[in-house]
Amino acid sequence: MMELSTEDLSLEKVLMECTDAAMIIEENRLATFASWPFGEGCKCTKENMARAGFYHCPTAKEPDLTRCYVCFREMEGWEADDDPVKEHARSADCLFLQLGKTEDELTFRDVANLERARNKNRVKKLSAFGESQISNHLESLKKEVKKLKRARRNAKQV
Template sequence: AADLTLEKVLTECSDACMYLEKNRLASFTSWPFAEGSKCTKENMARAGFYLCPTASETDLTRCYVCFREMMGWEPDDDPIKEHARSTNCLLLQLEKTEDQLTLRDVLNLEQARSKNRISKLSSFMETQAANKWETVKKDINTIKREARSAKKV
């Protein structure tokens, strides 16, 4: 199975197969909501989501195009309406089923996905760099304190 952690998705495009609705659908192996619910795995996949659970978030989903992550799903949640909160998702703006997509649509979706991925990756790397910088600053301060203590002895 592909590593669908956000880091791997952003750095290695480990979710590349999720452009197909059938692959998104197949990711929902342990989805709790079935027929009679708005939040079925079929509706989730149709809305662009695939399941990428973590140890603490078993219902974490992510859109293949805009990378919006959502969790805390309820049986009556409408995946399309919930996803529409992400106003910049081209997949939703097209309002087409997978069968209705033209070659131009697919190319535009991939272009939008690339832009969204680069934006998310930039933010992700910026956060990582800031966290690393904080660690380095703490290490430098520790070394300075130890050096001052050594001089006093």
């Protein structure tokens, strides 16, 4: 079993460095749920979450944030009666769900196809993440330019 910190499972690290590669193994996904609040008598137990393809990647603002290791669908706001498979099914294009197999039932071809789908989804998510980062940086630059122009005008008035 691989031990990862919450920081290692941040979306940025996962997309840029593939720090969640070990999450293909259900036992590794399960290990991320050490502080998961739902136990026996709930539908969204840590076992059911890991079986549905999720791993736990909490943040200060989202303590119950989870992510699928194949489609990268992030979900939070879990409640005791939430069914992880049904919730995950909202991500229509997840090959993990489409296969509907347990880890033991996966063939070599299945694993190869899952990795191919995962890489395709990672590239899409990375592209969107990069666009967002660029957009945020551009907005910051615009604000700085406005400040500089204002300071320049004020300096001329003095």
